[in-house]
Amino acid sequence: MTTVATVSEGTANPYALSHLDSLESEAVHIFREVAGEFERPVILFSGGKDSILMLHLALKAFAPAPVPFTLLHVDTGHNFPEVLEYRDRTVAEHGLRLHVASVQEYIDAGKLRERPDGTRNPLQTVPLTEAIQQHRFDAVFGGGRRDEEKARAKERVFSLRDEFSQWDPRRQRPELWQLYNGRHAPGEHVRVFPISNWTELDVWQYIEREGIELPQIYFAHEREVFSRSGMWLTAGDWGGPKEHERTETRQVRYRTVGDMSCTGAVDSDATTLDAVITEIAASRLTERGATRADDKMSEAAMEDRKREGYF
Amino acid sequence: MTTPTQPAEQLSTTTLLRFATAGSVDDGKSTLVGRLLHDSKSVLTDQLEAVEDASRKRGQEAPDLALLTDGLRAEREQGITIDVAYRYFATPRRRFILADTPGHVQYTRNMVTGASTAELAVVLVDARNGVVEQTRRHAAVAALLRVPHVVLAVNKMDLVDYAEPVFAAIAKEFTAYAASLGVPEITAIPISALAGDNVVEPSSHMDWYGGPTVLEHLETVPVSHDLTACHARFPVQYVIRPQTPEHRDYRGYAGQIAAGAFRIGEPVTVLPSGRTSTIAGIDLLGNSVDTAWAPQSVTIRLTDDVDVSRGDLIAPSDDAPAVTQDVEATVCHVADRPLTVGQRVLIKHTTRTVKAIVKDIPSRLTLDDLSQHPAPGQLVANDIGRVVVRTAEPLALDAYADSRRTGSFLLIDPADGTTLSAGMAGASFAAVVRAAAPADDEAEWDF
Numbered sequence A: 001m002t003t004v005a006t007v008s009e010g011t012a013n014p015y016a017l018s019h020l021d022s023l024e025s026e027a028v029h030i031f032r033e034v035a036g037e038f039e040r041p042v043i044l045f046s047g048g049k050d051s052i053l054m055l056h057l058a059l060k061a062f063a064p065a066p067v068p069f070t071l072l073h074v075d076t077g078h079n080f081p082e083v084l085e086y087r088d089r090t091v092a093e094h095g096l097r098l099h100v101a102s103v104q105e106y107i108d109a110g111k112l113r114e115r116p117d118g119t120r121n122p123l124q125t126v127p128l129t130e131a132i133q134q135h136r137f138d139a140v141f142g143g144g145r146r147d148e149e150k151a152r153a154k155e156r157v158f159s160l161r162d163e164f165s166q167w168d169p170r171r172q173r174p175e176l177w178q179l180y181n182g183r184h185a186p187g188e189h190v191r192v193f194p195i196s197n198w199t200e201l202d203v204w205q206y207i208e209r210e211g212i213e214l215p216q217i218y219f220a221h222e223r224e225v226f227s228r229s230g231m232w233l234t235a236g237d238w239g240g241p242k243e244h245e246r247t248e249t250r251q252v253r254y255r256t257v258g259d260m261s262c263t264g265a266v267d268s269d270a271t272t273l274d275a276v277i278t279e280i281a282a283s284r285l286t287e288r289g290a291t292r293a294d295d296k297m298s299e300a301a302m303e304d305r306k307r308e309g310y311f
Numbered sequence B: 001m002t003t004p005t006q007p008a009e010q011l012s013t014t015t016l017l018r019f020a021t022a023g024s025v026d027d028g029k030s031t032l033v034g035r036l037l038h039d040s041k042s043v044l045t046d047q048l049e050a051v052e053d054a055s056r057k058r059g060q061e062a063p064d065l066a067l068l069t070d071g072l073r074a075e076r077e078q079g080i081t082i083d084v085a086y087r088y089f090a091t092p093r094r095r096f097i098l099a100d101t102p103g104h105v106q107y108t109r110n111m112v113t114g115a116s117t118a119e120l121a122v123v124l125v126d127a128r129n130g131v132v133e134q135t136r137r138h139a140a141v142a143a144l145l146r147v148p149h150v151v152l153a154v155n156k157m158d159l160v161d162y163a164e165p166v167f168a169a170i171a172k173e174f175t176a177y178a179a180s181l182g183v184p185e186i187t188a189i190p191i192s193a194l195a196g197d198n199v200v201e202p203s204s205h206m207d208w209y210g211g212p213t214v215l216e217h218l219e220t221v222p223v224s225h226d227l228t229a230c231h232a233r234f235p236v237q238y239v240i241r242p243q244t245p246e247h248r249d250y251r252g253y254a255g256q257i258a259a260g261a262f263r264i265g266e267p268v269t270v271l272p273s274g275r276t277s278t279i280a281g282i283d284l285l286g287n288s289v290d291t292a293w294a295p296q297s298v299t300i301r302l303t304d305d306v307d308v309s310r311g312d313l314i315a316p317s318d319d320a321p322a323v324t325q326d327v328e329a330t331v332c333h334v335a336d337r338p339l340t341v342g343q344r345v346l347i348k349h350t351t352r353t354v355k356a357i358v359k360d361i362p363s364r365l366t367l368d369d370l371s372q373h374p375a376p377g378q379l380v381a382n383d384i385g386r387v388v389v390r391t392a393e394p395l396a397l398d399a400y401a402d403s404r405r406t407g408s409f410l411l412i413d414p415a416d417g418t419t420l421s422a423g424m425a426g427a428s429f430a431a432v433v434r435a436a437a438p439a440d441d442e443a444e445w446d447f
Helices: A019-037 A049-062 A081-093 A103-108 A121-135 A150-154 A200-210 A273-282 A287-291 A301-308 B029-039 B045-057 B073-078 B105-116 B133-144 B164-180 B214-220 B429-434 B439-444
Strands: A041-044 A070-075 A098-102 A139-141 A158-161 A189-192 A221-228 A231-234 A247-254 A265-267 B015-022 B085-091 B094-100 B120-126 B149-155 B186-190 B238-240 B252-256 B261-263 B267-271 B275-284 B287-289 B291-293 B297-302 B313-316 B323-333 B344-349 B352-366 B371-374 B384-396 B408-412 B419-425
Touching (some): A019 A049, A081 A098, A098 A121, B015 B105, B105 B419, B120 B164, B149 B164, B261 B275, B352 B408
Parallel strands (some): A139 A189, B015 B094, B149 B186
Antiparallel strands (some): A221 A247, B323 B384, B344 B352, B352 B384
């Protein structure tokens, strides 16, 4: 898969790697570093496209042997059924072990309180942190990308967290060459982001190249939705629509998949990967800005949540 | 340029360039980066709206493009950038990863960090001030880190009436200085980041300049070179042994090729043990291949059942590095606590981490004038100096001048894992400069 893209390299340099091959090689290198240096790594797996991509890369990194990591999903209780179904099917298909930390259980036990706006994404931090402590995970793979949001631009591929899972931007280690320093004290852990350097478009292009199957909600389909804060939300038990909000049937797709209360759909007629990629390339809105209410809270919202232990 | 109406062009498979910027807030670096992102249509509507909102709240009339890149609240409040930030943009011709590094004196370590993975560095100067101490520091860091391509962006040309002699004098001085440090390729470009001259679009104010814009140069600079001239190096990351019925005897060594190329049938030596074998197969993430090269992640199988594990290095038998327990190197100290003579550390080199002790710190380097200060006793944050380190076990270490990936290492504090120093084995340019190098020393500069 070598590609010659520019005039200056038009002498068909046989050693030129395509951008996707470069990113893939880097991500595989990161997975293997963690396998070689950590005792109990876990991959955060939600059934969303970034975690699907991560699992695909991990499978490639260790083939023909199985992936030497378990999976963890922090279930908000408001996840799309299509995505949960995909999650369970994938786990079974590859013979993996999945841990689920449930926000609903925390709420039922009185350990967490529902927010007035019904949004549960911010409530994921405590179950995640406690699952990490309980299972003594020392490396936690996340699908975060540095192009997503300004606070993430300062994130490191290996991101050190203290025993409270807190992120201190001033305590992050410099990323020198390809030497990832994952040493940590007992109780601390490292969040690892193998696709840090990918953009949304890279992710979609790679999914297409590799023929990776995605949950259907990433493609255009008819859905009962209502409008809130400029987003199309799916009606459901999680708290919508309210009295003044009217549902209508629209043809939409999701660009990201998270908690139903804060993940919006976009109008779309893209029913194939090819059409989705064309739509994204033409889009003038960033992935999270268009569809995630939780990042819009304030200019520094993501920074604050990362400090608290969120991804 | 990519516009929303031509998405298909961006869907082509392209190459990837990692580059770094160096320059201070005053030189207009954030504006240059903002301009690259903005004019290459990489800033999307909601990001631009956020910048416009924030600019208005501060009472600025025009959107401040610098705000596109100033991420953390602490930085926005203080109006500084405190760490390396990574930014992404694309044109139909190439994908870019930019390590955006702050340019203040105390942030040498950040530029070292950004330059360590960069194939190109953009050094920014203010046309009114010309080459200043900080410019020389940036050139020195790029030279020290062996960044193959350096771009001198002479900014604020609009404030010197777009005068060619001003640009020519700065370009001449900088090129002479950087070349004396051994920088192999220097391109000088006159720009105005604020007005947009020669950043993405060619300037109508500088007809006398016939070269590329900054973006054109970034799009066309070669990102790969002839790997057959490099020493082939393969640090083993992980041993893959499925032990499943269908792969009962599979034993593969997983890793990312650090330099050069490997072929099936090639005789290889495993270091530090010195055992020899032959490459039986190369798996490139699911495909069997005859040849693989840097920076591909592969799994290599050998014909013999030799004992190979994480931390070993596989190299061609006729071109294997020497192993040593005595490391002489240049380091940039990156931690807030000092590095002292006699200190016990860990040294992390490729996939191998071993105990070590700092035997000596013979000199500290002042980047402003490249003067050497003998026996400083310790190095503090942002210092660059020579160190002598004795390791508990042998390392297969190359000179950094020969191989950036197998000549680099970290010094780590065993107590809490803090990264103390970034190390580059072998002679630094500083030694060359001090010895008033004869011309044939240039041969050391092999990428």
